[in-house]
Amino acid sequence: MDPESGLDAVRNVGINGGKIRAISDGALKGKQTIEAKGLVVAPGFIDLHQHGQDAENYAVKAADGVTTALELEVGVADVDRWYAEREGKALINFGASAGHIPVRMAVMHDPGVLLPSGDAAHRVATPAEMEEIDALLEKALQRGALAVGLGPAYTEAATNQEILDVFRVAAKYHASCHVHIRTPLTQVAGNFSGFEEVMAAAAITGAPLHVVHIQSTGGPNVTQELQMISDAQSRGMDVTTEAYPYTMGMTSIQSALFDHREDEPANYFASLLWPATGEHLTRESFLRYRQQGGMVILPGNTPENVHAAIVSPLTMIASDGYLAKGQGHPRTAGTYALVLGRYVREEKTLDLMTALKKMTLMPAQRLEKRAPMFKDKGRIRVGADADITVFDPERVIDKATYEKPLQYSQGIQFVLVNGVPVVKDGQIVEGTFPGRGARAPVSQ
Numbered sequence: 001m002d003p004e005s006g007l008d009a010v011r012n013v014g015i016n017g018g019k020i021r022a023i024s025d026g027a028l029k030g031k032q033t034i035e036a037k038g039l040v041v042a043p044g045f046i047d048l049h050q051h052g053q054d055a056e057n058y059a060v061k062a063a064d065g066v067t068t069a070l071e072l073e074v075g076v077a078d079v080d081r082w083y084a085e086r087e088g089k090a091l092i093n094f095g096a097s098a099g100h101i102p103v104r105m106a107v108m109h110d111p112g113v114l115l116p117s118g119d120a121a122h123r124v125a126t127p128a129e130m131e132e133i134d135a136l137l138e139k140a141l142q143r144g145a146l147a148v149g150l151g152p153a154y155t156e157a158a159t160n161q162e163i164l165d166v167f168r169v170a171a172k173y174h175a176s177c178h179v180h181i182r183t184p185l186t187q188v189a190g191n192f193s194g195f196e197e198v199m200a201a202a203a204i205t206g207a208p209l210h211v212v213h214i215q216s217t218g219g220p221n222v223t224q225e226l227q228m229i230s231d232a233q234s235r236g237m238d239v240t241t242e243a244y245p246y247t248m249g250m251t252s253i254q255s256a257l258f259d260h261r262e263d264e265p266a267n268y269f270a271s272l273l274w275p276a277t278g279e280h281l282t283r284e285s286f287l288r289y290r291q292q293g294g295m296v297i298l299p300g301n302t303p304e305n306v307h308a309a310i311v312s313p314l315t316m317i318a319s320d321g322y323l324a325k326g327q328g329h330p331r332t333a334g335t336y337a338l339v340l341g342r343y344v345r346e347e348k349t350l351d352l353m354t355a356l357k358k359m360t361l362m363p364a365q366r367l368e369k370r371a372p373m374f375k376d377k378g379r380i381r382v383g384a385d386a387d388i389t390v391f392d393p394e395r396v397i398d399k400a401t402y403e404k405p406l407q408y409s410q411g412i413q414f415v416l417v418n419g420v421p422v423v424k425d426g427q428i429v430e431g432t433f434p435g436r437g438a439r440a441p442v443s444q
């Protein structure tokens with residue numbers, strides 16, 4: 001199945017040198033043969049939003065059909081070092097954006113891990129600091145960062161001016177801005193100022209905009225914001241979005257999202273889940289863990305709003321995954337198989353080709369203007385990279401749960417990365433590292 005050409009037929013696929021060399025209804029001969037009878041052969045899934053970027057995370061991604069996992073929301077500060085650390089050691093392809101959050105943390109000496117907990121969250125930058133932030137982002141783009149990542153929800157003291165200036169830098173390099181938008185403590189239907197901040201910045205600067213996980217930050221406004229994206233597209237703006245199929249979210253308890261929450265009622269704290277122990281929080285444990293630090297699972301949105309986001313033709317599927325020593329959110333390991341198993345097979349609310357398009361072609365197209373290597377990903381086409389996922393449409397389903405987030409998906413039978421099997425007969429292949437850095441051209 002190829003979402004670009006619409007091909008949905010029985011074919012033989014020939015692979016050599018990491019590329020697709022033949023697609024034929026006649027027989028093909030090769031050194032190795034994979035019997036895919038009764039299975040779907042699709043382009044490998046491209047995850048635009050995957051924070052965990054190590055061997056543990058790459059294995060669960062591969063088991064869920066992902067061949068390219070990209071850290072585009074938070075992003076990184078030192079692009080060269082980040083790619084060098086992974087080259088030759090990765091099961092699947094990897095890549096990152098120039099991250100406003102980590103750059104702001106470096107410039108303002110924030111002590112946080114992954115997300116800011118000190119000055120980078122809470123202090124307005126001086127003009128000199130803003131200049132330094134923009135210069136570091138520009139350098140990261142010159143070194144081939146795929147996009148620009150921003151999270152004004154986490155850098156809440158960053159002014160509209162600072163965000164606008166970051167969009168200006170992105171526009172200069174035709175880099176899309178992948179943004180976790182600001183959301184108020186209590187979201188009101190019909191109020192969407194965090195969303196409008198970035199729509200305005202994109203319109204003013206011309207930078208492409210990608211609103212991340214709209215099913216959570218959209219709150220009660222998911223369908224309105226999807227409509228606004230559709231309207232903006234019809235007026236020629238380059239705006240896209242993504243969603244993951246879970247009603248709960250996960251983030252750092254020391255982040256700015258939990259500022260000013262001390263006086264919430266008891267049921268607010270009880271709605272928070274501490275995955276390290278499986279306990280629901282109280283005011284006392286919330287304050288204690290906020291001192292200690294760590295990841296917390298929190299209510300994201302209603303099932304109706306999540307459903308609306310996943311079935312919308314506008315959204316790409318992206319996981320927002322992160323596991324550390326087996327702990328984290330089930331979206332890391334289960335996002336793609338859940339959409340294929342539940343939405344496509346069980347509920348029939350998405351047809352299979354549309355679901356695959358949201359996982360393959362659309363994310364490739366999001367990046368291919370800045371990083372032309374993505375023109376050869378997300379497609380089953382002669383000349384395309386042999387990143388291929390082969391799954392059983394009758395059996396595919398997620399297995400990861402909030403209690404056991406590390407459980408691999410079922411029914412993903414074969415996964416090839418640059419022509420090399422990383423999943424065979426539903427099992428991860430150990431000791432193979434065909435993943436390559438996905439990067440924009442280095443301009444300096």
Ligand SMILES: [Zn+2]
Binds near residue numbers: 073212213
């Ligand atoms: Zn986010």
